Each structure stands twice: as structure tokens, then as C-alpha cells.
Amino acid sequence: MDHSTSHTILQIRDKIQKAIEAKKNFMWDFLGFEQAFDTVNHKILLKKLYHYGISGVAYNWFTSYLSNRKQFVSIGNGTSDLSFVTCGVPQGSVLVPLLFLLYINDFNSSAPNLDFFVLADDSNLFLQCQHESLQTLELKLNNKLQRVNEWFCANRLSLIIDKSNFVNISPSSKKDKPCYKN
Secondary structure: OOOOHHHHHHHHHHHHHHHHHOOOEEEEEEEEEOOHHHOOEHHHHHHHHHHOOOOHHHHHHHHHHHOOEEEOOEEOOEEOOOEEEOEOOOOOOOHHHHHHHHHOOOHHHHOOOOEEEEEOOOOEEEEEEEEOOHHHHHHHHHHHHHHHHHHHHHOOOOEOHHHOEEEEEOOOOOOOOOOOOO
């Protein structure tokens, strides 16, 4: 998989350009996952891995890798009790981005007919929708966002509200005339 952030940005730019050329209203939501790698639920991830065909020795390895992990906090001379970790993928592992992408692989099925662009490196996702009518577009996107919210709840993930943005691009109804000076 040789897709970079630059490749994704070019795809996004092309979508916007096509919508503008087609004179369609275009809405884009930029959504950021809240502590994405830290909130991956182990039970859900293991179910998804099994669903994707990982079984036998490989599945047992992932189960062992994610299960019975413990952590504690150490400040100065004091330490907390050990507690089990049921969420999150082990930081520093080369598997972290892959496991997160497998965890959210079914995200785009949450709202069919929307374009999804996921950038796991900084845990952003972009979804876009276009239509000739602005009112229809707003209703359509809000309906899709409700389904996206249901997916977030089912997968025990949440959004960073401060990192989420909304962009609306509407075609101009009047053409700008060039300004000539004598």
C-alpha cells in the first residue's frame, strides 16, 4: 500500500474540483478521532480480525498480544496498582497503524454513498457529499452523519469536537467579471 497523505489530498482536491465544475453544492466534514489508537476496544478488534479471516495460530497470537496486558503509573517514588488494559493498541509497535485501520475498515459502510478518506497517521477522516440543492444536501449529510454517529457508538470511539470542521462550497450564481483599469 503506497498511498501517502499527499495522494489522499490530491484525491480530495479532485473531488472538490469535479463538484465545482458540475456546479453542485458540496459539503465536507473533517472529523478527528479522539485518542484513536488508545481507544481501540480489544474484544471488538478481535471480532473484526476473525471476521477478516484471521484464525488459528495467527488469531491466537493476536489474542495473546492484546490480552492480559497490565499497566501502572509511576510518579517519583510512588506507583499505582497494576490494572488491566482492555483498550488501545500497544504504542511503539509497527502493528499500531495496521490494527487501527483494520478496526475502522468497516467505517465507510456506516453511511453508503459518502466518500470517505481516512488518514490513520493523524487519525482524521474526511467525508463529503454533494447535491444540486443546498437544502437536500444538508438533510442528506445530516442523515449520513447520524449513521456515522451510530458506528462510532457501536465501536466505542468518539470524535474530537475541536478538531472537527465543516466546509460548504456552493457554486457562484453570478460570474465574476474581470476588472480592467485604464
